[in-house]
Amino acid sequence: MSAQHDIAAETELWDTYAASAFKDDAEPSFCWSQYAGHGPGPELLGDPRSVLEVGCGTGRALVYLAQRGVAARGVDLSPVMVRKTTTRWGGTGAEFVCSEVLRYLSENEETYDAVYSMFGAAWFTDPSSLFPLVRQRLEPGGVFVFSQPPAIPGAYGPQGMYKGGFAGKAMFTYRYSYRPAVWERLLTRAGFLTADAQVLDAPHPGHIGTLLVRAVAP
Numbered sequence: 001m002s003a004q005h006d007i008a009a010e011t012e013l014w015d016t017y018a019a020s021a022f023k024d025d026a027e028p029s030f031c032w033s034q035y036a037g038h039g040p041g042p043e044l045l046g047d048p049r050s051v052l053e054v055g056c057g058t059g060r061a062l063v064y065l066a067q068r069g070v071a072a073r074g075v076d077l078s079p080v081m082v083r084k085t086t087t088r089w090g091g092t093g094a095e096f097v098c099s100e101v102l103r104y105l106s107e108n109e110e111t112y113d114a115v116y117s118m119f120g121a122a123w124f125t126d127p128s129s130l131f132p133l134v135r136q137r138l139e140p141g142g143v144f145v146f147s148q149p150p151a152i153p154g155a156y157g158p159q160g161m162y163k164g165g166f167a168g169k170a171m172f173t174y175r176y177s178y179r180p181a182v183w184e185r186l187l188t189r190a191g192f193l194t195a196d197a198q199v200l201d202a203p204h205p206g207h208i209g210t211l212l213v214r215a216v217a218p
């Protein structure tokens with residue numbers, strides 16, 4: 001049986017996350033990895049005039065780009081998070097939209113030079129639904145870049161994940177994990193011209209690395 005997403009329940013889960021993850025005093029920053037200042041930066045996006053971040057969460061990366069003159073839009077499932085980011089970052093030029101990513105990409109035909117996700121919606125959405133839609137919303141030669149933790153060996157496909165411990169209300173979502181070669185195959189099957197997936201080592205031996213995936217539209 002495959003994953004059974006319940007978007008209303010996932011929204012509640014991410015609203016709970018937003019309440020703890022959003023810090024009023026956090027500054028804009030752009031980092032693909034979970035280790036501050038580690039690994040490549042925005043250059044993976046090329047030199048975009050417009051970007052869409054899917055699952056933009058706290059909005060720090062989006063604001064970093066907006067402050068450098070990029071037309072920056074983010075979409076996030078959590079109304080709580082989008083209220084917080086809109087209040088905190090209003091006036092920076094970054095735009096925050098509350099929507100489920102598949103719905104947003106299906107209903108809005110605007111195109112972008114780059115679409116990206118940092119431990120965001122590309123991790124929590126079935127790639128067979130997401131990738132063709134991202135592809136459609138990219139300008140010719142546009143890039144799709146995402147990062148997330150690498151798969152745990154032997155644990156591939158949708159992974160169920162409880163939020164907030166194992167006692168109390170059952171809140172869960174799914175995240176998607178594959179080997180790098182499989183990510184590449186999923187992307188080229190969705191119509192991308194090239195796809196490159198690699199695992200960036202952590203700054204300390206034995207710590208969790210970062211899966212970094214970059215695909216280019218025809």
Ligand SMILES: C[S@@+](CC[C@H](N)C(=O)[O-])C[C@H]1O[C@@H](n2cnc3c(N)ncnc32)[C@H](O)[C@@H]1O
Pocket residue numbers: 014054055056057058059060075076077078081099100101102117118119120121124125
């Ligand atoms: C782990 S957070 C990380 C986000 C961001 N990189 C940050 O630094 O805050 C994942 C975000 O993805 C959003 N998200 C999860 N599933 C989504 C979906 N199907 N559509 C849109 N956003 C989604 C969540 O609401 C959450 O804010």
